[in-house]
Amino acid sequence: MAGSGRAHMRPDGADKILNVEDLTVEFKIARDKIVKAVSGISFDVLRGETLAIVGESGCGKSTTGKAILQLPRPTSGSVEFMGTELTKLKGNDLREIRPKMQMIFQDPISSLDPRLPVKDVVAEPLKVWNKGTAAEIDAQVNALLESVNLDPAVVRDRRAYEFSGGQCQRISIARSLALDPTLIICDEPVSALDVSVQAQILNLLQDMKDRYGLTLIFVSHDLAVVKTVSTRVMVMYLGKVCEVATPESLYEKPRHHYTSALVQAVPIPDPKHRVSRALLEGEPPSPLNPPSGCRFRTRCPAATDRCAAEEPQLQEVSPGHYVACHHPVA
């Protein structure tokens, strides 16, 4: 699993919102124990694109999303957002740029203050940034609630705990839109929701994207969800990038053995579908002590000695489809 490869990066002239290079995030958990959550990955996001970051728990996908926002700051590497290098920004300069990047969290209920009425939850960013008089902010809050299909008259004075998960996620989306952001990072925004509600929120995100001209980063472990919303997918494993492609190309012909296993593990609502028994065994190794060479080799059916010795680099296998594997799936 390389990730150190740059073959998938678009040229400098492209309309990039975000350019991340050699991003490394490490957490020190004891004097001599360092968790390598993200190990030197590079990627870019064009204006209007939806980049999905996919992988299992612990692959570093959420950490990557947060590191873009400098929450916390990455250990090393560069994060360039709309031409500004974020890792060098401090104090007020960083604060000034933050409204342009918003985040929607996984658990909609616990990410909203249970004691605040909805109108204050949505108004908070506007108040912090002094975006107008009380009356203007009030009107803005109503418009935002309407845009996420909530009736302001009904919901304004109620509190987060009175709402279902899907409604809370709508409120979170309204809040994230308040400051007119350019980039929204959605961290598993629908994984806590029922399938029927999931579809509503996915459709809403798509609408908001079109309406406000947003660029999205969509972090998820669910490949089927990612397929419907993304324009580019990046598969991660143990802090590295395995494969980058358009969703059509990725699902039709996954070239990395890890992606292939992920695709096969998706449950299909059809009793005639035979579940393949050649499933991925075991669990990812500890990020405290990742395997040498390709990090997936300990679970990979095609691993050879070369995989232990040499880290594969991302390379283009078909137009727009990049894989970091010495022995890609045929």
Place this chain on the structure above:
Amino acid sequence: MSLVKVSDLSVSFTTERGELRAVRNVSLSLNAGESLGIVGESGSGKTVMSRAIMGLLPRTATRTGSVEYDGQELVGKPTKELRELWGTGMSMIFQDPMTALNPVRRIGTQVEESLRVRLGMDKKAARSRAQELLELVRIPDAKQTLRKYPYQLSGGMRQRIMIAIAISCNPKMLFADEPTTALDVTVQAQVLNIIDELRQDLNMTMILVTHDLGVVAGHTDRIGVMYAGQLVELAPTTELFANMKMPYTEALLKSIPRLETPTGSRLPVIEGRMPDPTKDEPGCPFASRCPYATDKCRAEAPPFVEGTPGHFYRCWFPLGGAQ
């Protein structure tokens, strides 16, 4: 020969807003060795229904109707006698492996507990049986794992421990309440396969509760769909998918994002929400969200009818017409 026979089971809770009717007149029976999936959205009553069969309900709940297990009537039985059945007769795998295990007790102690209390094993026998159980659910290093605490294990490993505990006293009947919802898709596949194999090897009857039609499709013999506390469709798994009768079941299936869904397409959604469980409104509970609803649906509740043998549904205008 049916192992469990549920007739007219209802569960209600007394709340500030009034009587909340979570489960409404559910009847079904399960043969020994059969696997039944119960599907529905949050709040459909699927979890309360499965707990009501076992008798695992809080004091605020009122349970009426009948649950016959292996010839005994369970409704009205004192908890003390029900306890004798839990673990050895019926057992449950809970949804959240993070909170269902005691965080300050070693895995070994927790797996051995039921072996010692229920089966009266001594310490040594329980320890070796616990190790076997962990091997059965394919935990590597079973011996070392027994010495660990839950926080030292991943979600998938903890869920395997939950399974090991649930099957430790050789139950005849296993309830699995969203056993894989908290897990990654690859781990979900592993855990479902383990449950499948154990069920066949130990000849267990199972009720698998989930909101994911994809999960039940590959792992059950029959499926029951719940909506607003009622069973609205019940059929053999292949029959249900080939020939679904309830518009609700169809809507649920359509709203699932699939790998074949074209990128950027809009997913069909079920507009509106489930009726308030504290109110009793006339008509079909799905009428307000159903694209095919007519005045009749809004006025009169449809009965639960058997269209073709073994295929029950609750709809005035079933898909594909009545048979």
